[in-house]
Amino acid sequence: MAMARVTGDALTLCSVCNRRHTNLTRLLGASAPDDWLAVSNGERLEAELTPDVCILPDSGLIRHFIRGHLQLAVDDMELSPFVWSIWVEVSEDSMRVIAQHWSDPNRAATRPLEGVLANELPYSEPTKGLPVEVHTRDMGQAPLIMLSRGSTHGLAIEQRDGITVHRVAELGELLQR
Ligand SMILES: [Zn+2]
Structure with missing residues (x-):
């Protein structure tokens, strides 16, 4: 997957390896859901991909994805949180709720929506398909x-x-x- 990067340096020596880690990646992201690459070129012509939303025709169905931030707290305040900027597949109804509230100044009050992760990340078990909750945040912030x-x-x-x-x-x- 294509990656966006934001980097930073640790201030202190690492408690595990006793080195000072520098140029650490603080945000890693996928530019599209993994299935974006799996659909035919014809279907992709009718698809829509923005930095925040993906609409993907796939075998006669329309699939809906939203990009969000999955945050991991880090034991160094300066580097916390580490962020996976990744995609979640949501239902058509959930996408409608997201669209309705997109420009709503009070949108962080939207109820959490259910979805499943749409990217494979480097863990020993698969991450694509894991059930998640999507929590909308204030404007300008990707959902959690x-x-x-x-x-x-x-x-x-x-x-x-x-x-x-x-x-x-x-x-x-x-x-x-
Ligand atoms: Zn280390």
Whole structure:
């Protein structure tokens, strides 16, 4: 997947490897849902992809996606949070709710919407298809993506418990390969 990058430096030595990590990636993002690449060129001609929303005809159905931020707290205040900027597939009804409230100054009060992750991330278990809640935030901010706190998936555990600076460095390296 195509990546956007925002970087920063750790201020202190790493508690895991005792090095000072620099040029750490603080935000990694996918420019489209993974299935964007799977549809035919003909279908993609009728599709719509903006930085925030994707409408994708797929085998006679219309699929709806929204980009959000899945945040992981980091044990260094300067580098927290680490952000996965990724896509969530939502129902047509949910997309209608999102569209209705898009320019609403009070849109952060919109009820959370259900969806499933639409990108594969570098974890030992698949992330595409994981159920999530999408929480709309104020204008100018991407919605927050929340995994179930009870989930035993590695990504859900990292969202619940947070990650170390060392892990931030590791994630950046995983995706540079
Ligand atoms: Zn380290």
